[in-house]
Amino acid sequence: MPLECAKVRIFVTPTVRCWLIVFAVAIPSLSCAEVVHMKNGDVIHADRVTESANTIQYEVGDDSYTVPKSKVERIEAGAPPSVGAIELPTYVPAAPAVGEEELLGQIVREGSVNREALNAIESRGAPGATAVAFYIAGKQEFQSGKFAEARRDFEAGMHYDPQNPAIVNFYASLLIRTGNAKQAIEYAARAVRLAPDSADALAVLGFAQYAAGYPKEATQSWKKSIAIRPDASIQRLLDRAGRELTAENNYSERETGHFVLRYEGSQSSDTFRSQILSTLEAAYTELAQDFGAEPRSSIQVVLSLPTLPRF
Template sequence: MVIGRSGAFLLKSACVLNRTIVIAFSCLACLSAQADTIHLKNGRTIFADSTHENKGKVEYQVGDDTYAIPKTSVDRIDSGGAPVRSGRSSQDEIAISAPVEDISRSGEVQSKLFRDGHIDPMAISEIEAMGNSELMAAALFVAGRFEYNNGNRDLAIGYLQRGLRFAPENPAMLHLYVATLLSLNRGQEAIQYAERATRLEPSSADAFNLLGAAYFKTDHTEDAIRAWQRSLKLRPDPSVQAMLDKAMREKNAESDFSEADSGHFALHYEGKQTSTALRREILDTLESHYNSLVGELGVAPRQTISVSLYKSPGWSGAVYDGKLRIPVDGLTGVTSELSRVLKHELTHAFINQITHGRCPQWLNEGVAQALEPKTISSVGRQLEQLYSDHRQIPLSALEGSWMGFSNSQAYVAYYEGLAAVEYIRDTYGMSDIQRILQRLGDGASTESALRSTIHGGYADMEDGVADYLKRSYGSSN
């Protein structure tokens, strides 16, 4: 097997990143070991920083808050490795992978596009100067695929948009563009391109898989089911089958839903399964959090936020994936824990609208945790040691999805994101977090948004977070 210069660079980078992550997770074993998972007899799951029994109750801590539940309602407690997440899991999300097909003449441009392991814009300009549309389309496709595979989805979008001007009906270009839009939660934009791809290639399982994902992310569940069924008929695939099963469960759950409306939320619920009082309390809680977030983030979403209440939906904990989904099994009212989780997930809805789906994961989760509110105080010393040894996971490596992370890996990632957000907020003010989100929404890369706001990129951020942790949690404190 022959590996070109860019391929060798990617392999080297991957090896370095993997070693960094392994070291970081080893150093934070004691941190992640603090997390417990409480499994309730009604099927729900609670992620806690720590638990202990006291007079017939299980008391558990989430951040700075302590809660208690009757021991009789607990099935078991698993110690260690649970992430600080509010119900979101890899099973709750739609997995989007880049199509594997290539584009004509990509081999001719592959070796010309890279300089020091990165895409060279000058090389693309030189190819464009040749006046060959097919060759230019190939160059932009290769550049877009490279940036997509490296987690730089905003850069990928830019290359692929240009590429579509040169090859508007090329299936490979369309498939990769749709996958990139979906990875940025821009499902509505993706639909027209996904539909075009299926018209051009009606026998492509990949095209119908991407179309199904675009429909599902935009709440067109029945259309998603038909697209995924067509994909599976063309080519069996376990991952597509899993997404189809998820869509079918959701369709069945929503088959007898009723609707209610408030000023900012469209509520869908199973009419016979949720009481009027519970629905009213959930909406009141969401409205209260909405008003708080408008002040904290400095903007009000333009679009109504869709909320669905489910009975036995197949997952535990609220989750936001374009719609705020809340399981209500066993609930008679809004507990303090549920209120905290609702604010966390509602923050994701705000950020998605502010940034148009362009927010890096570490910032998205960091802001959502900070506004719950949650702090890093319980693990500050461990984080400080990790950063002082220069063994943290680089924030640039936490931009994309964490779906492939184990529970302990996600635990570390969540706390690093929270630490970074606390550093920005406490050093520069919440207004600078608002400006970073707004710049991302305007199309800036994360590096550019940071530099234009706090006057430093990722390298400066890493140093700043390390100094912040040392001041706050170092051995002298």
């Protein structure tokens, strides 16, 4: 499966350390529009897949990979939850875009996007209305789990109206949902600049920051969001992030060429930490050789050992 940069939080005891590599390598790839099933049993979740005569090229985030077609069993559509979606509930902005109500009935019919109506609106040459129409289409595809289609629609909407905060914000939500949290920060921050008093924009920015591994920044965004519009679910996440920040102040780090292991004080031995890193590095080397590609930055692994009861 593909090696994609990620932050992985692991709760382990010495008897289950063999599962570390499963979490560290598998979790980052769980987000995507297409699933490639390899003949050796591996499963690759990709944003996009392109077939040629002899190869399969697939994209995960900003990275692309190529594998021989002879090693691929089949390709199917699918969208498992991303890293962000595993750690966070899916957040969908609540506020509608200006003009959405007027066009909703034309674009969405019986739960599907009416592409003919969408094309008709686009042909009229009104950028603002066209942008909202594509935004409505993107929302519908997003809610139907058709993330590749939703992405194209949102990008078309931003092409016609790059200053529309609702489109930019929902596009950021899509990026979070599909495992591209760091890229989502850029768009969520833009949405906040366009609509600084929007509770939705601030909430999405917090989700992007948290999913990308920036809990301190996320708490600041969420505090601003609930100050504008109280939300119990965001308050719970804010409380959770605060607890994690308090706990992480007690963490130390060990780093190898490809991994950054964060651990809590003396709760684990040097030998155990070395075994974890050795296991991760061995699997990393094997996968990098198989796929001929490596991630652009280190993979963060957080080691949390449970507190055992005393008798």
